[in-house]
Amino acid sequence: MRDAAVLRAWASQHPIALSQALSELDENETVVATELLGDELTADVVTELDPGEAAEVLERLDPADAADVLEEMAPDDAADVAEELDEAESVLGEMAHPEAAELRELMAYPPDTAGGLMTPEFVAVRPTLTIAEAVAEIRRVADEAETVYYVYVTDADRRLVGVLSLRDLLLGRSAQPVTAVMSPDVASVLVTDDQEKVARVFRERRYMALPVVDDQKRMLGIITIDDVSEVVEEETTEDIERLGGSQPLDEPYLRAGVLAIVRKRVVWLLLLFVAEAYTGTVLRYFEDELQAVVALAFFVPLLIGTGGNVGSQTVTTIIRSMGVGDVVWRDLGRVLFKEVRISFLLGAVMAVATLIRAEILGVGVQIGSVVAVSAAFIVLWAGLVAAALPLTLRRLGVDPAVVSAPMITTLVDGTGLFIYFEIARYLLHLR
Amino acid sequence: MRDAAVLRAWASQHPIALSQALSELDENETVVATELLGDELTADVVTELDPGEAAEVLERLDPADAADVLEEMAPDDAADVAEELDEAESVLGEMAHPEAAELRELMAYPPDTAGGLMTPEFVAVRPTLTIAEAVAEIRRVADEAETVYYVYVTDADRRLVGVLSLRDLLLGRSAQPVTAVMSPDVASVLVTDDQEKVARVFRERRYMALPVVDDQKRMLGIITIDDVSEVVEEETTEDIERLGGSQPLDEPYLRAGVLAIVRKRVVWLLLLFVAEAYTGTVLRYFEDELQAVVALAFFVPLLIGTGGNVGSQTVTTIIRSMGVGDVVWRDLGRVLFKEVRISFLLGAVMAVATLIRAEILGVGVQIGSVVAVSAAFIVLWAGLVAAALPLTLRRLGVDPAVVSAPMITTLVDGTGLFIYFEIARYLLHLR
Numbered sequence: 001m002r003d004a005a006v007l008r009a010w011a012s013q014h015p016i017a018l019s020q021a022l023s024e025l026d027e028n029e030t031v032v033a034t035e036l037l038g039d040e041l042t043a044d045v046v047t048e049l050d051p052g053e054a055a056e057v058l059e060r061l062d063p064a065d066a067a068d069v070l071e072e073m074a075p076d077d078a079a080d081v082a083e084e085l086d087e088a089e090s091v092l093g094e095m096a097h098p099e100a101a102e103l104r105e106l107m108a109y110p111p112d113t114a115g116g117l118m119t120p121e122f123v124a125v126r127p128t129l130t131i132a133e134a135v136a137e138i139r140r141v142a143d144e145a146e147t148v149y150y151v152y153v154t155d156a157d158r159r160l161v162g163v164l165s166l167r168d169l170l171l172g173r174s175a176q177p178v179t180a181v182m183s184p185d186v187a188s189v190l191v192t193d194d195q196e197k198v199a200r201v202f203r204e205r206r207y208m209a210l211p212v213v214d215d216q217k218r219m220l221g222i223i224t225i226d227d228v229s230e231v232v233e234e235e236t237t238e239d240i241e242r243l244g245g246s247q248p249l250d251e252p253y254l255r256a257g258v259l260a261i262v263r264k265r266v267v268w269l270l271l272l273f274v275a276e277a278y279t280g281t282v283l284r285y286f287e288d289e290l291q292a293v294v295a296l297a298f299f300v301p302l303l304i305g306t307g308g309n310v311g312s313q314t315v316t317t318i319i320r321s322m323g324v325g326d327v328v329w330r331d332l333g334r335v336l337f338k339e340v341r342i343s344f345l346l347g348a349v350m351a352v353a354t355l356i357r358a359e360i361l362g363v364g365v366q367i368g369s370v371v372a373v374s375a376a377f378i379v380l381w382a383g384l385v386a387a388a389l390p391l392t393l394r395r396l397g398v399d400p401a402v403v404s405a406p407m408i409t410t411l412v413d414g415t416g417l418f419i420y421f422e423i424a425r426y427l428l429h430l431r
Numbered sequence: 432m433r434d435a436a437v438l439r440a441w442a443s444q445h446p447i448a449l450s451q452a453l454s455e456l457d458e459n460e461t462v463v464a465t466e467l468l469g470d471e472l473t474a475d476v477v478t479e480l481d482p483g484e485a486a487e488v489l490e491r492l493d494p495a496d497a498a499d500v501l502e503e504m505a506p507d508d509a510a511d512v513a514e515e516l517d518e519a520e521s522v523l524g525e526m527a528h529p530e531a532a533e534l535r536e537l538m539a540y541p542p543d544t545a546g547g548l549m550t551p552e553f554v555a556v557r558p559t560l561t562i563a564e565a566v567a568e569i570r571r572v573a574d575e576a577e578t579v580y581y582v583y584v585t586d587a588d589r590r591l592v593g594v595l596s597l598r599d600l601l602l603g604r605s606a607q608p609v610t611a612v613m614s615p616d617v618a619s620v621l622v623t624d625d626q627e628k629v630a631r632v633f634r635e636r637r638y639m640a641l642p643v644v645d646d647q648k649r650m651l652g653i654i655t656i657d658d659v660s661e662v663v664e665e666e667t668t669e670d671i672e673r674l675g676g677s678q679p680l681d682e683p684y685l686r687a688g689v690l691a692i693v694r695k696r697v698v699w700l701l702l703l704f705v706a707e708a709y710t711g712t713v714l715r716y717f718e719d720e721l722q723a724v725v726a727l728a729f730f731v732p733l734l735i736g737t738g739g740n741v742g743s744q745t746v747t748t749i750i751r752s753m754g755v756g757d758v759v760w761r762d763l764g765r766v767l768f769k770e771v772r773i774s775f776l777l778g779a780v781m782a783v784a785t786l787i788r789a790e791i792l793g794v795g796v797q798i799g800s801v802v803a804v805s806a807a808f809i810v811l812w813a814g815l816v817a818a819a820l821p822l823t824l825r826r827l828g829v830d831p832a833v834v835s836a837p838m839i840t841t842l843v844d845g846t847g848l849f850i851y852f853e854i855a856r857y858l859l860h861l862r
Contacts (some may be wrong), residue, residue, distance in 0.1 A: 013616070016635055037495020064666050139602050149580075149639070171570050185444075204447055206657045224636045232660075236440035236667055237751050244836060245740055252750040254762060265744050265773070265779055272740050273781065279732035279790050285791065290728055292599060294568055298729045301710035304732055309676055309703050309837040311668070312697050316675020321684040331685060333733045342688045342696070349697055352706065355483055357708050361715065378626070398528070405675060405836050407742040413732050414470050 004036040011041040013390055019048035023057055034069070043072035046081070052251055057083035058091070061423060065092035070103070076119035076227065079106035114198050117231065118212040118221030123239040124152040125178060127161055131173035134164070149208040149224070151183050160220045162186055188213045191220055195231045202228045228423070238401075241318060245272065245406035257389065272406055278414040279304075288419040289430050295363045296424055299371045300417065306350055306383040307411035307416045314339060314386035315408045322390060322400055332391045333379040343383030347376035358359055370427050374420040381419065382412045449480035456823040461491040465500070474503035477512070483682055486515035489522070494543040497523035501534070503822065508693035510537035510836050545629050548662065549643040549652030555583040558592055563605035565595070575769055580639040580655070589649045591642055604834040619644045621776075622651055626662045628769060633659045648679040651728075670754055670830070674747060676703065676837035703837055709845040720861050726794045727855055730802045731848065733788070737781055738809040738847040739840035745817035746768060748840045751862055753821060753831055763822045774814030778807035789798065801858050805851040812850065813843045 011018050022045055025126060034042045046054045046069060058066040058081065070078045080105055082088050092100045100284060102120060110116025123141055125134045152161040162182035172181040175326065180317050184387060188211045201210060212221045225357035236431040238248035247264040249256045283290065283300075290297055318335065327335060356374040386408045390400035406414065423431065442449050453476055456464060465473045477485045477500060489497040489512065501509045502520065513519050523531045535552060540546025554572055567670040569582060582600065593613035603612040604686045619642045620629050632641060633656060640655045669679035678695040680687045714721065714731075722730055748767065752758035758766060765769055785806040789799035817839045821831035855861065 063480050135601060166601055167698065168602055170566060170597055183590060208656075225639075229634070229660070229663075233437045233755060237755065239669060240747055240751045241511070243671070244674070244743050246744040246748065249748070252757045253748055254765065254769075257515070258776070260767060261769075261773050262776045266777060267527075268744070269737065269740055269777060269781065270436075270784060273733070273737055273784050276733050276736045279736070280729040280792055282734070283729045284726075287725060294718060295732070296716045297721055298711040300716070300731055301735055301848065302704070302707050305649075305698065305707040305710070305844055307705055308840065309700055310696070312675050312837050312840075313677040313699070314833075316446060316671055317677065317680070317684055324664060324668065326685060334685065338685075338689060338692075342692050345689070345693045346697060346700060350700065351703060353704050357711065359703075379611070404743075406743050408844065409739065409743075409840070410736060412462050413736055414602045430581070 006035050007033070007240055008038070008041055011045050012221055015045050019045045022046070023049055023053045024135075025060075027060040027263050030057060033067075034061060034065065038107075039068045039072045042069050043383065047073055047077050050100055050252060050255070051077075051080040051084045052255065054081040059086060063087070063090045064094045066091045071095055072100050075099075075102050075106055075120055075121060076117065076221075077117075079103050080086045080111065083107055085143040109191065113191070114195070114196045114212045114222070114223060116192070116368055117195060117198060117223045117227050118210075119224070121128055121311075122152060122209075122211070122220045122222040124154045124158075124219060125164075126136075127155060127177075127179050127182075129178050130174065131172045131178060132180065133178050134178050135169055136300045138169075147345045152186075152219060152222075152223075152354055153178055154219050158218075160186060160188060160217055161218045163211070182382050186211065188217075188219075189223070190215065196235060197233070198223060199232050213366075236323075239319070241405050242401045245404040246268075268404070268406070271329075275410045276413060277408075278418055279363060281423070282414055282417045286417075287427060289421055289428075292430060293367065293428065294359075294423070296370075296421070298361060298363065299358070299374075300420070302354070303378055304372065304413045304416045305421055306354075307378040307412040310343065310346060310379050311382040311386040311408035311412050312405040314343075314383050315403060316406055317405065318390050319400060323393065323407045327356055329391055329392070329395045332388070332395075333390065335387050337377055339387040340380070341385045343380045346383070347379035350379050351376040365426060369423075370424045371420075373427070377414040377419050377423065378412070381415065382408070385415075386410055438464070438467050439469070439472055439675055441467055442476050444477050446479045450476045451476070453486045453615060454480055456491075458491040461488060464494075465496065469562050470499045470503045473500050478504055478508050481683060481686070482511040482515045483686065484506075485512040487515075488685075490517060494521045495525045499509065502526055502530050505551060506530075506533055506537055506548055507548065507652075511542065514538055514542065516642045529757045540622065543626045544622070544685070545620045545624040545626070545643045546651070546652060548620070548626060548629060548654045548658050550655070551652045551758070553583060553640075553642070553650075554593060555585045555589075555650060556595075558584050558586060558608075558610050558613075560609050561605065562600055562603045562607050562612065563607060566605075567601055569600075581653075581705075583617075583642055583650060583653075584609055585650050588647075589618060591617060591644055591648055591650045594642070617642065619648075619650075620654070621646065626659075627666060629654060630659050630663050630666070645647075654658070654766070667754075670750070673740075673832045674702075674750055674835050676835040697836070699835070703841045706838075706841045707844060710848055713845055713852070716855075717848075719854055719857060720859075723861060724798065724855070724859065726792075726798055727801075727852070729792060729794065731851070732808055733785070734802065734805055734851055735844045735847045736812060737785075737806060738813040738843040741774065741810050741837040742813040742817040742839035742843050745814050746834060749818055749821050750831060753825065760822055760826045762817070763826075764788050766818050766822065770814045770818040771811070774811045777814070778810035780809040781810050796835040797859060798855075801855045802851075804858070805847075805854045808850050808854065809843065809847040812846065813839070816842055 123138055125137050151164040157162050162180045162184045163186040166183040187205050190211050191214050209222045209224045211219050213219050241248040245268050249264055351372040355368050356370040360369050390403045394400045456616045520737050554569055556568050582595040586592050593615045594617040595613045599612040618636050622643050622645050640653045643652045644650050671678040676699050781805040786799050786803040789802050825831045
């Protein structure tokens with residue numbers, strides 16, 4: 001019994017740490033641990049896990065016990081977990097009827113829409129009530145609602161007509177009608193809205209929760225800001241993984257299987273390989289020049305590497321600026337003008353650096369000039385490609401997130417080599 | 432007058448759009464626009480801008496008018512803007528005395544600490560009050576406080592002893608003492624805590640606001656979740672820019688000056704250049720082999736490019752996983768074991784792809800085998816370096832954010848060439 005008390009105190013104070021520990025237990029240990037915790041604390045702890053991990057924990061329990069835990073969870077979280085269960089039906093079958101029906105309804109919405117994020121537990125009152133009556137109503141239902149930040153005012157058809165903050169209720173006079181203190185101009189999202197749109201509305205309006213309505217403006221649920229933070233974090237992770245040149249993983253790295261990761265990476269690796277293979281064609285095309293001046297080969301990785309680095313710096317900044325909404329299509333001119341000046345200066349610096357490097361390698365002043373001039377042009381070219389491509393693709397309706405640093409590097413490699421050898425041919429009078 | 436009404440309606444419904452428009456006005460237009468809006472709406476609109484942009488808007492006004500706007504802003508936002516003003520003292524001199532003193536105090540905290548994020552406007556009540564008395568007290572001060580999500584309970588020495596939600600107050604009985612409904616176990620952050628720590632506490636505990644205390648547990652202010660979302664967005668942008676191989680910009684891309692961006696990029700470009708210069712040394716070391724089999728040069732960009740791509744994919748995933756706390760040092764073994772298997776499979780695929788490419792280029796089966804075997808080893812090597820380096824650096828106390836995709840690419844370029852030519856020498860019996 002002392003174990004149980006310690007465990008329960010720990011669960012309520014460090015749910016995240018405990019959730020990690022719980023997910024690593026075996027079947028017997030899980031059964032014992034969840035018995036000690038009780039359904040409510042188990043629900044709190046399981047909520048902290050990713051839905052996939054949470055489902056794995058629940059699958060170690062009897063369907064009836066798993067159902068008890070799901071019933072204690074917030075319906076939006078429970079629905080996410082239920083979707084990941086291998087035998088969701090046998091667990092849902094053990095749940096009380098109204099709860100199971102609610103979960104089935106939530107599971108029907110795509111997880112990346114407002115419907116998939118919302119919880120149906122919110123507090124709504126009729127516009128005919130006084131503040132005192134509204135407070136009495138809230139007292140009655142407060143236990144069921146996940147979080148009471150706002151009280152919504154809905155008419156007889158469940159249409160959203162206003163919103164009250166708890167502060168309005170606390171500071172208003174008891175006999176006033178709620179319509180006197182409510183704010184009628186209430187922001188909402190459509191149940192079919194994409195989660196990115198939901199995140200944008202939260203960023204623009206600083207609310208703690210947003211109501212979700214159908215196309216008749218009937219209120220279906222609420223989305224709270226903590227659910228949206230998770231969405232933003234996931235979407236940012238996907239953007240970063242794409243920027244690094246893979247398709248995004250659907251789950252945390254440590255949980256993802258080796259084959260799943262390989263599949264996400266190999267697609268882009270092969271596409272980039274095909275694009276990069278063009279460098280071999282360019283080099284073979286200049287085979288005579290290479291044979292004549294083998295020292296030209298010494299600078300191949302350095303020049304295309306530097307071009308790739310400039311491209312990576314630029315594309316990363318542009319993609320992120322587009323991601324947070326700082327840069328849009330109509331900024332293309334400004335962005336290009338800026339990058340021309342930046343790349344011009346960077347090109348000058350890198351040309352000097354290359355000249356010094358050529359001197360150290362002792363390849364002579366002629367080859368030194370060739371590589372220095374090439375460095376300047378390649379840097380300029382890399383900066384412009386990296387700045388223009390993401391904006392142009394968005395304009396063409398292609399998600400600019402497909403533009404990765406490796407893609408820019410690859411584009412710059414082949415074209416950079418071409419620039420290099422054309423300059424060499426011209427300055428060294430090779431043909 | 433009709434203009435004013437339209438503008439004011441627009442300002443309250445679309446503050447972000449209007450803030451952008453306001454920042455682009457000239458001096459006279461700004462004076463007219465802010466007069467039409469009035470101090471309070473101007474404050475709302477200016478709050479939506481970055482502090483630097485907001486300061487530029489206020490600098491177009493008389494110090495006295497700018498002071499009026501600052502007084503209407505939330506103190507934490509006003510302090511951020513005042514720090515960016517060129518002539519902050521002349522504006523602060525025009526403000527009412529207590530407001531100016533409050534701003535000066537907030538400006539003394541470093542902007543990236545809890546002190547720099549907090550607002551001193553919060554609601555606190557004494558533990559000796561009843562719920563009815565507490566509600567009366569809140570009514571009295573509610574206008575001043577930025578947001579009332581929680582009511583804090585502090586003792587005679589201003590020490591934090593508990594927290595009440597508005598829900599506790601609304602649902603409790605009037606005659607109960609606040610200590611009966613308050614939660615005594617209240618999470619807080621130290622005024623000197625770094626903003627990253629603050630963000631972490633918000634992520635772990637799902638609060639809408641956190642109290643900020645000094646080392647005596649005396650309450651100084653609160654941080655609300657919307658201020659922290661901005662911090663998380665900024666820090667993520669910095670991580671992404673570092674991952675792309677630049678030092679992070681201190682301001683949004685379009686606002687940053689050309690020279691400032693050049694400075695941020697050129698540092699890493701030159702460092703990477705020096706590291707990449709090593710590739711020239713490797714190639715010169717293998718000059719005889721290159722001279723003998725010039726076709727080996729055809730595959731140099733393809734092989735090191737593929738290695739760089741694998742490195743970029745891996746390091747991006749690992750750095751992001753570390754950033755959100757999914758991967759920590761003790762996972763090094765698991766990560767390496769995973770990456771060995773992933774890279775082994777990717778290496779096999781890329782070896783086949785390289786073999787096909789060599790066949791198409793018509794370089795013969797011998798060179799084909801050399802490049803295929805090299806591709807496999809380089810991919811394996813790139814995956815391992817990219818997985819191990821960030822974790823090892825964190826272990827050594829170095830911020831793993833310095834590890835960028837270009838850094839991994841550069842490391843893999845020189846070492847990859849070495850692998851390639853050693854394999855060529857061995858398989859082609861070149862010495």
